[in-house]
Amino acid sequence: xxxxxxxxxxxxxxxxxxxxxxxxxxxxxxxxxxxxxxxxxxxxxxxxxxxxxxxxxxxxxxxxxxxxxxxxxxxxxxxxxxxxxxxxxxxxxxxxxxxxxxxxxxxxxxxxxxxxxxxxxxxxxxxxxxxxxxxxxxxxxxxxxxxxxxxxxxxxxxxxxxxxxxxxxxxxxxxxxxxxxxxxxxxxxxxxxxxxxxxxxxxxxxxxxxxxxxxxxxxxxxxxxxx
Numbered sequence: 070x071x072x073x074x075x076x077x078x079x080x081x082x083x084x085x086x087x088x089x090x091x092x093x094x095x096x097x098x099x100x101x102x103x104x105x106x107x108x109x110x111x112x113x114x115x116x117x118x119x120x121x122x123x124x125x126x127x128x129x130x131x132x133x134x135x136x137x138x139x140x141x142x143x144x145x146x147x148x149x150x151x152x153x154x155x156x157x158x159x160x161x162x163x164x165x166x167x168x169x170x171x172x173x174x175x176x177x178x179x180x181x182x183x184x185x186x187x188x189x190x191x192x193x194x195x196x197x198x199x200x201x202x203x204x205x206x207x208x209x210x211x212x213x214x215x216x217x218x219x220x221x222x223x224x225x226x227x228x229x230x231x232x233x234x235x236x237x238x239x240x241x242x243x244x245x246x247x248x249x250x251x252x253x254x255x256x257x258x259x260x261x262x263x264x265x266x267x268x269x270x271x272x273x274x275x276x277x278x279x280x281x282x283x284x285x286x287x288x289x290x291x292x293x294x295x296x
Contacts, residue, residue: 093199093211096225097191103230104254104261110186113260115289119281128281137182138294155179156294168296181217188232191223199223208233222246229254231261245271258285 089097101107113135120129130142136157143151153162153171160171160179173180183190190196191213202210208224215221220241224234231254236246246269253265264280 088194089197089199090201092201094192096201096209096211096230097188097199099230100225100232101188101192104186104188105259107189107192109259110184110189113185113285115286116185117282117284117287117289120278121281122276122278132289132293133185134289134291134294135183135185137179138291139179139182140294154294154296156291161296163296177217181215231263239271247271257283260285 101110104110115135116131116133118131120131121127122129126146128144130144132140137155138157139153139155141151141153142149149163151162151164153160155176158180160176161168162171163169181196183193183196191199195216197213197215199214200212202212202222204210204227207227209227211223211225213221213223220238222236222238223232225231226233232251234251235249237248239245239247248269250267250269251263251265252267254261254263262280262283264283266278268276268278270276
């Protein structure tokens, strides 16, 4: 009976929120297969990463635990200058030793997460619906709408099916985007991950981000998400 109720609830939610078109789902599912496959991606329970932006001597450390726990730590010369932790319900940040709670709006993206890998979320009709836009310049372009109101254009490479670009609409202005490019895909323990990202903000300022290290399913526990 419980399983029947769950299926019934998902069907109702999907009909209210909408359904992705067949072409979009085909592309998204191929992307999931390209980066490890659904079964493998669902086994990713924790993800640790170390990242540097441009030539800054600053290290950005992130920790994630499925379904929606997350933490960010910013280090300069080995000293923590900023940190953020979300325990699945509440979020806190620490600036210069001053800890403060974050409001629900600031935590909304984390609260709504169900997977570490975004591609799995794209295939979930309770989170995203997608519309196929076009097939140009070696990529497939899809338009996605998140249940939180976010509108995002996603570009997948036609040969590899890796996500190569995303454009998030800012303030409901279709001419105003926060853009990410995803490059340098590598295989790590059966997962295929991007090790280089380039962010272009609405003023056309570019920031290059390089992943120094990924660690999957090791070294992270619940205590990493509470102060």
